[in-house]
Amino acid sequence: MFQQHRLGLAQAERAxxxxxxxxxxxxxxxxxxxxxEHGQPILLLRQDGAPARMLLRAxxxxxxxxxxxxxxxxFRDNHVKARERTLDxxxxxxxxxxxxxxxxxxxxQVVGGIAMSGNTTNRDEALARIGLSAMGLLA
Amino acid sequence: MIEQLNxxxxxxxxxxxxxxxxxxxxxxxxxxxxxxxxxxxxYFNRQDGATAVDVRTAxxxxxxxxxxxxxxxxxxLQILHDGRTVADWANPNLTTLHGGWTxxxxxxxxxxxxxSGSGNEDRDEQLALKGAEALAQxxxxxxxxxxxxxxxxxxxxxxx
Numbered sequence: 595m596f597q598q599h600r601l602g603l604a605q606a607e608r609a610x611x612x613x614x615x616x617x618x619x620x621x622x623x624x625x626x627x628x629x630x631e632h633g634q635p636i637l638l639l640r641q642d643g644a645p646a647r648m649l650l651r652a653x654x655x656x657x658x659x660x661x662x663x664x665x666x667x668x669f670r671d672n673h674v675k676a677r678e679r680t681l682d683x684x685x686x687x688x689x690x691x692x693x694x695x696x697x698x699x700x701x702x703q704v705v706g707g708i709a710m711s712g713n714t715t716n717r718d719e720a721l722a723r724i725g726l727s728a729m730g731l732l733a
Numbered sequence: 734m735i736e737q738l739n740x741x742x743x744x745x746x747x748x749x750x751x752x753x754x755x756x757x758x759x760x761x762x763x764x765x766x767x768x769x770x771x772x773x774x775x776y777f778n779r780q781d782g783a784t785a786v787d788v789r790t791a792x793x794x795x796x797x798x799x800x801x802x803x804x805x806x807x808x809x810l811q812i813l814h815d816g817r818t819v820a821d822w823a824n825p826n827l828t829t830l831h832g833g834w835t836x837x838x839x840x841x842x843x844x845x846x847x848x849s850g851s852g853n854e855d856r857d858e859q860l861a862l863k864g865a866e867a868l869a870q871x872x873x874x875x876x877x878x879x880x881x882x883x884x885x886x887x888x889x890x891x892x893x
Contacts, residue, residue, distance in 0.1 A: 600781075602781045603778060603779065603780055603781055604781075632785065634779075634785040634788050635777060635779060635788055636778075636779045637777065637778055637779070638766075638774055638776065638777035639742065639775075639776055639777075640742065640773070640774060640775050640776070641742050642741050642742050642743075646771065646773035646774075649773070649774055
């Protein structure tokens with residue numbers, strides 16, 4: 595037996611509310627994904643008018659951040675680009691290097707991933723970080 | 734051009750909340766998914782303790798209800814009666830597990846809702862129906878409002 599700290603729906607809902615409140619009129623309709631440490635979704639959301647690909651991307655980004663314990667930008671720069679690898683080397687079709695996925699840590703452990711899609715990749719990551727800080731976890 | 738009614742994020746959230754509110758403390762943790770008329774996910778919640786299998790199953794139930802335009806339990810009876818199997822559709826997302834309800838408005842399919850996790854298909858179905866009913870009530874309220882200007886009592890307060 596071992597005991598594990600896991601992300602709950604309550605934290606995901608806190609992130610959801612913070613992100614929806616942070617959206618401005620200049621933002622496109624967004625998609626949000628919060629996943630647990632295995633990359634399995636806890637909360638998925640697609641705003642009216644957001645194309646379905648936005649949520650597919652958000653899911654892939656959250657999955658990547660959670661599974662690897664890396665922000666997707668870190669994964670892209672330090673692991674894929676720096677070592678001249680391609681995504682195929684990981685053999686996992688859900689992995690992505692698109693910016694906007696952020697690993698969620700609590701007490702030093704990776705407990706999940708949060709990701710946004712719909713705007714520029716920079717804005718996606720900024721919004722994901724707003725959600726992350728609203729979860730109120732001590733990294 | 735055509736006009737297509739579609740489930741909105743607001744109504745998808747209403748449906749998911751109605752399901753979670755209807756679940757009792759002795760129900761196992763649930764995964765609840767709402768997809769739109771194109772079978773694409775709009776809103777999804779997984780309660781603490783529900784598994785990856787429930788995630789996948791809830792999604793597939795909602796997908797099937799929207800794709801086929803029939804509740805998954807009814808569709809199961811129909812294809813059994815017709816002597817078909819799910820494989821005839823050559824679509825790996827389809828399932829006949831109970832617990833997917835088609836969401837309709839003005840006789841158009843606007844989406845689907847799927848529930849998994851209670852450990853009992855029929856309980857999944859019962860709970861998913863609560864979500865579909867919440868949207869149906871919304872439609873009834875809209876219709877009432879158009880005919881009668883008197884305000885409708887706030888249902889969120891009733892459910893709380």
